[in-house]
Amino acid sequence: MIEVKNVSQSYNRHGQRKTLEDINFSVREHTITALVGANGAGKSTLLGVMANLLPALSGSVLLDGTDVRRVKTNAMAKKVAFLKQTQLLSIRVTVNDLVEFGRFPHCAGRLTQLDRDKVSQALEYMNLTELRERYLDELSGGQRQRAFIAMILAQDTPYIFLDEPLNNLDVKYSVEMMKIVQRLVSELNKTVVMVLHDINFAAAYAGYIVAMKDGRIIREGVPEEMITRETLRAVFDFDFRIEKYGGKNVCLYFDNE
Ligand SMILES: Nc1ncnc2c1ncn2[C@@H]1O[C@H](COP(=O)(O)OP(=O)(O)OP(=O)(O)O)[C@@H](O)[C@H]1O
Numbered sequence: 554m555i556e557v558k559n560v561s562q563s564y565n566r567h568g569q570r571k572t573l574e575d576i577n578f579s580v581r582e583h584t585i586t587a588l589v590g591a592n593g594a595g596k597s598t599l600l601g602v603m604a605n606l607l608p609a610l611s612g613s614v615l616l617d618g619t620d621v622r623r624v625k626t627n628a629m630a631k632k633v634a635f636l637k638q639t640q641l642l643s644i645r646v647t648v649n650d651l652v653e654f655g656r657f658p659h660c661a662g663r664l665t666q667l668d669r670d671k672v673s674q675a676l677e678y679m680n681l682t683e684l685r686e687r688y689l690d691e692l693s694g695g696q697r698q699r700a701f702i703a704m705i706l707a708q709d710t711p712y713i714f715l716d717e718p719l720n721n722l723d724v725k726y727s728v729e730m731m732k733i734v735q736r737l738v739s740e741l742n743k744t745v746v747m748v749l750h751d752i753n754f755a756a757a758y759a760g761y762i763v764a765m766k767d768g769r770i771i772r773e774g775v776p777e778e779m780i781t782r783e784t785l786r787a788v789f790d791f792d793f794r795i796e797k798y799g800g801k802n803v804c805l806y807f808d809n810e
């Protein structure tokens with residue numbers, strides 16, 4: 554269980570300008586939670602604090618009842634896998650090497666047969682088996698993104714945080730990605746928190762939507778409650794048109810005046 558309690562954060566040393574302001578929420582188990590909101594709303598910062606990669610100014614994040622600041626790095630890496638919004642990797646590695654990194658919290662660098670099997674499964678899941686010996690800098694942006702997601706899968710943690718995982722993916726792979734994430738929840742019992750910019754992907758695949766604005770959570774609920782003109786205007790300062798499609802609300806964002 555992950556609970557965020559009264560979390561505030563600031564990138565200024567003395568906390569002059571708050572990036573997160575009094576965040577409270579509990580991550581729903583075995584569900585996809587979509588974190589949505591405008592650029593700069595604080596989504597990546599919140600995930601960073603939840604994964605204990607960024608310190609909170611005040612408040613706490615509890616992982617199964619323990620403050621994440623007191624969870625050792627390796628233990629944390631077995632609980633939470635985090636795909637960051639931008640991946641900085643300065644060494645030249647193959648897809649296979651990258652996915653093996655996902656197993657390091659489990660094997661401390663000495664891969665067992667189980668670890669190799671998990672790597673192969675993750676590559677298979679992401680349709681990367683044929684590309685496994687390629688270097689990352691020899692891949693397209695979308696293939697590279699899939700390789701990073703395979704690494705997250707290989708890490709095999711109960712909690713998965715994905716910051717804009719659809720970056721660089723074409724429509725087919727975006728849909729496949731969301732289906733894979735759904736299967737992680739339904740077949741493997743994972744709990745996923747993911748930042749999504751395309752509100753229709755959130756509406757179609759997430760079980761719960763948390764909307765942030767200016768460092769605060771301003772609305773949260775199931776998609777049917779969240780995909781309304783009024784809520785989306787409050788979150789994005791933008792008028793969406795809402796239509797019904799297959800019994801679900803979808804939003805359109807073309808200016809057709
Ligand atoms: N390392 C940093 N140092 C200083 N300010 C930062 C840093 N990272 C982010 N910020 C600021 O904190 C605020 C929240 O940023 P954050 O990256 O959490 O937003 P976001 O919701 O993820 O936005 P996006 O949709 O653009 O990724 C922004 O005003 C941003 O400029």
Ligand SMILES: [Mg+2]
Pocket residue numbers: 596597598638716
């Ligand atoms: Mg971000």
